[in-house]
Amino acid sequence: MPRFSHTIDSHTYAFASLKELLAKATPLRSGDVLAGVAAASARERVAAQLALADVPLSLFLKEALVPYEEDEVTRLIIDSHARAAFAPISHLCVGDFRDWLLDDATDTQTLSQVAAGITPEMAAAVSKIMRLQDLVLVARKCRVVTAFRNTLGLESRLSTRLQPNHPTDDATGIAASMLDGLLLGSGDAVIGINPATDNVAQVVSLLHLLNAVIEQYEIPTQSCVLTHITNTIEAIRRGAPVDLVFQSVAGTQAANRSFGIDLSLLAEGRAAALSLGRGTVGNNVMYFETGQGSALSAGAHHGMDQQTCEARAYAVARAYQPLLVNSVVGFIGPEYLYDGKQIMRAGLEDHFCAKLLGLPMGCDVCYTNHAEADQDDMDALLTMLGVAGCNFIMGVPGADDIMLGYQSTSFHDALYARRVLGLRPAPEFAAWLARMRITDTQGRLSEALAPAFQAALLRLDD
Secondary structure (H helix, E strand, O other): OOOEEEEEOOEEEEEOOHHHHHHHHOOOOHHHHHHOOOOOOHHHHHHHHHHHHOOEOOHHHHOOOOOHHHOHHHHHHHHOOOHHHHHHHOOOEHHHHHHHHHOOOOOHHHHHHHHHHOOHHHHHHHHOOOOHHHHHHHHHHOOOOEEOOOEEOOOOEOEEEEOOOOOOOOHHHHHHHHHHHHHOOOOOOEEEEOOOOOOHHHHHHHHHHHHHHHHHHOOOOOEEEOOOHHHHHHHHHOOOOOOOEEEEOOOOHHHHHHOOOOHHHHHHHHHHHHHHOOOOOOOOOEEEEEOOOHHHHOOOOOOOOHHHHHHHHHHHHHOOOOOEEEEEOOOOOOOOOOEHHHHHHHHHHHHHHHHHOOOOEEEEOOEOOOOEOOHHHHHHHHHHHHHOOOOEEEEOHHHEEOOOOEEOOOHHHHHHHHHHHOOEOOHHHHHHHHHOOOEOOOOOEOOOOOHHHHHHHHHHHO
């Protein structure tokens, strides 16, 4: 007998397991087709969504998608579940949960109180039966505030990661991109470099470069070199000025193993960063990146759809009280998210699920050059994420990352989002921009060059 079923006209669609039901209910995306778990037709997808709506939330606590004994991410999800936080919604099925989330009576405080009682699978399930506007409305009500040298995630704020990557890690090129971003109001989330050469000596050198700029201009922000966590731990041992520990994470133990990590290593990295005591207004020291399709590309998805796998990655991130988390939504390529429509849906799902689980979620609004997407698609996703209360986006010179070879959002895109939605940078950073005369008292960019940076520009011209 099938575990779950729904009849449309005279045809009954049957689903053998909760895992299959979740996969078949997922809006169409190329990665699930590639994995062989997608619905065979739109009718089957709708039938799965209708069947999923009737599933009690409590079932997700009884039926693990990856066996408890085989997967430390599953163990983390089950062992850390807060039964008291779950109690107010424990009687709901997935469809009722959607209605409860959309209800005006379910406000920011309520969502914060139940976050620890929601499992990733519950969040993924309800997202599958929600429209884009539903994902935006609920995510907007979720407020997650973190802090290190400034305060991120406050209402009416949108922060940016200044991403001054260079294909040869050239110090002058990195400095020029940093200056460009700072003069356009970017960099309050983090000044973060993806190193071209991933070795400890180079990481240490880049950390010193970033720290020197932050200290010279007294910028209330944090730096990060996005290298493997073992490199960062070693850099800390060598006395490097590490603010944040970065790591890509995924939703299964096997996928994380393909990244060369496990949960104990993440705990070790966090402890190492905390020991430095470099935060001034908070001690959130971790930075995680995720992305739909990573578990599939590693052959470690256990038959789950990629969006459910992605939501499970947020349980990993949640355990280490991060300052920043973001989905690099379109980076992995069209094999997993084929076009702009799929990228947009995935980005809003990721943001919704993470915020619902209590994460300070941002998004790298991006695509690869071989995807069926363009900058118009990114403009639409950026705008919707801004409305949805996204914590931060990327600031890439010209939106074109010449080192990683993908298209993201520019410093000017961040200015657009802030202008049309009435958003400001983090308060400490906004005050610094005004003090440096980069912006006026209303937060608008000054027409004159900030005096403190005139000498720096002359040096770059030499």
